[in-house]
Amino acid sequence: DVKVTQSSRYLVKRTGEKVFLECVQDMDHENMFWYRQDPGLGLRLIYFSYDVKMKEKGDIPEGYSVSREKKERFSLILESASTNQTSMYLCASSLDIGGARVEAFFGQGTRLTVV
Amino acid sequence: RKEVEQDPGPFNVPEGATVAFNCTYSNSASQSFFWYRQDCRKEPKLLMSVYSSGNEDGRFTAQLNRASQYISLLIRDSKLSDSATYLCVVTSLYNTDKLIFGTGTRLQVFP
Numbered sequence: 001d002v003k004v005t006q007s008s009r010y011l012v013k014r015t016g017e018k019v020f021l022e023c024v025q026d027m028d029h030e031n032m033f034w035y036r037q038d039p040g041l042g043l044r045l046i047y048f049s050y051d052v053k054m055k056e057k058g059d060i061p062e063g064y065s066v067s068r069e070k071k072e073r074f075s076l077i078l079e080s081a082s083t084n085q086t087s088m089y090l091c092a093s094s095l096d097i098g099g100a101r102v103e104a105f106f107g108q109g110t111r112l113t114v115v
Numbered sequence: 116r117k118e119v120e121q122d123p124g125p126f127n128v129p130e131g132a133t134v135a136f137n138c139t140y141s142n143s144a145s146q147s148f149f150w151y152r153q154d155c156r157k158e159p160k161l162l163m164s165v166y167s168s169g170n171e172d173g174r175f176t177a178q179l180n181r182a183s184q185y186i187s188l189l190i191r192d193s194k195l196s197d198s199a200t201y202l203c204v205v206t207s208l209y210n211t212d213k214l215i216f217g218t219g220t221r222l223q224v225f226p
Binding site for chain 2: 056
């Protein structure tokens with residue numbers, strides 16, 4: 001079974017803190033993604049990466065950065081956490097076969113609260 | 116206009132009912148289409164891909180209408196365990212690695 005593991009299920013951080021969300025996948029997938037999910041807004045893509053050290057902005061990258069130093073690990077960084085970044089964060093990975101889209105596998109999510 | 120739009124529901128149906136959801140997408144050149152299912156407080160999981168010719172998996176049928184730019188999901192003989200949020204997903208025209216999610220349609224099946 002493909003496994004995507006996020007480092008924390010629940011996090012509470014203070015405004016202004018630097019926050020790291022870690023994601024690890026064990027299936028040698030090229031593509032990895034970070035989404036946030038909010039009621040009424042659905043899943044919105046923050047950043048994605050299609051290879052080590054490669055990244056592309058998604059729809060809402062402001063206030064976030066990412067790091068992919070190893071193929072299996074994709075980190076989301078909140079440079080200075082703010083209350084409007086309180087959300088559910090979901091990491092996903094997928095295999096890239098010649099550009100054809102295949103199934104994305106999600107981690108269990110991290111519910112981040114910024115106070 | 117949102118790239119992917121769904122009726123949020125909820126759709127409340129009795130066990131055994133047939134229920135259908137539609138999802139419209141704005142980009143006529145979108146290439147790939149999927150339905151994902153998300154249970155309460157869980158991560159989304161792929162339910163089925165949607166092929167041009169339509170496809171069926173047990174009680175679930177997915178169809179694509181490119182001319183009208185929508186995809187549909189039909190669930191026959193609904194079970195209590197079908198209660199979930201169903202997410203419509205398309206790939207971006209400009210980057211086929213990028214998945215665009217709808218906000219989801221909530222289904223509640225009651226006894």
